[in-house]
Amino acid sequence: MPKLTTKTLSTTSHGNGLVILESDGHFIYPGLAQTIFDDAVFGPRIxxxxxxxxxxxxxxxxxxxxxxxxxxxxxxxxxxxFGIKKLLNYPSVTKDLFSLCLTKLSE
Known part of the structure; x- marks a missing residue:
């Protein structure tokens, strides 16, 4: 079973944090795709x-x-x-966004 560890980065602008899980050396960001999709500015852009x-x-x-x-x-x-210029393993988030878009289209 893969080992999961949790790291949190806090932002200076919003006070909430970005949850980062590390599994077998790969970073994943639970909920980030949904947060971006639901964002008032970025959701419509997507x-x-x-x-x-x-x-x-x-x-x-x-x-x-x-x-x-x-x-x-x-x-x-x-x-x-979050002030992160290069998000490590961002494809995990883009894949989730793609799935969210397909779900939205099927509704």
């Missing part, structure tokens, strides 16, 4: 990006492209809210 991607890719999107689709928004969010 949905706007998704709509644009459907126009640009009428044959459909590939799950393997989630880093490219949403990576810059994840990095912008963590830099803005």
């Amino acid at each position: 949905l706007k990006r998704l709509q644009r991607l459907f126009v640009d890719h009428p044959d459909g999107l590939s799950e393997s492209g989630h880093d490219w689709y949403f990576g810059y928004l994840v990095c912008a969010y963590t830099q803005t809210h």
Whole structure:
């Protein structure tokens, strides 16, 4: 069974923290994708990006492209809210965002 450890980074601007779990040397960020998706500024940007991607890719999107689709928004969010310029293992968050978008579309 993988060993999980928890680290917390606090932000200077909002006072809440970013929960970071480490599992087998990989960082994961539980709840971060949902937080970004629900954000008043970044959520609409994600949905706007998704709509644009459907126009640009009428044959459909590939799950393997989630880093490219949403990576810059994840990095912008963590830099803005937590002062983190390069989020380690950000693809774990972009994959979750992709799944959230697919769920939103199916509703």
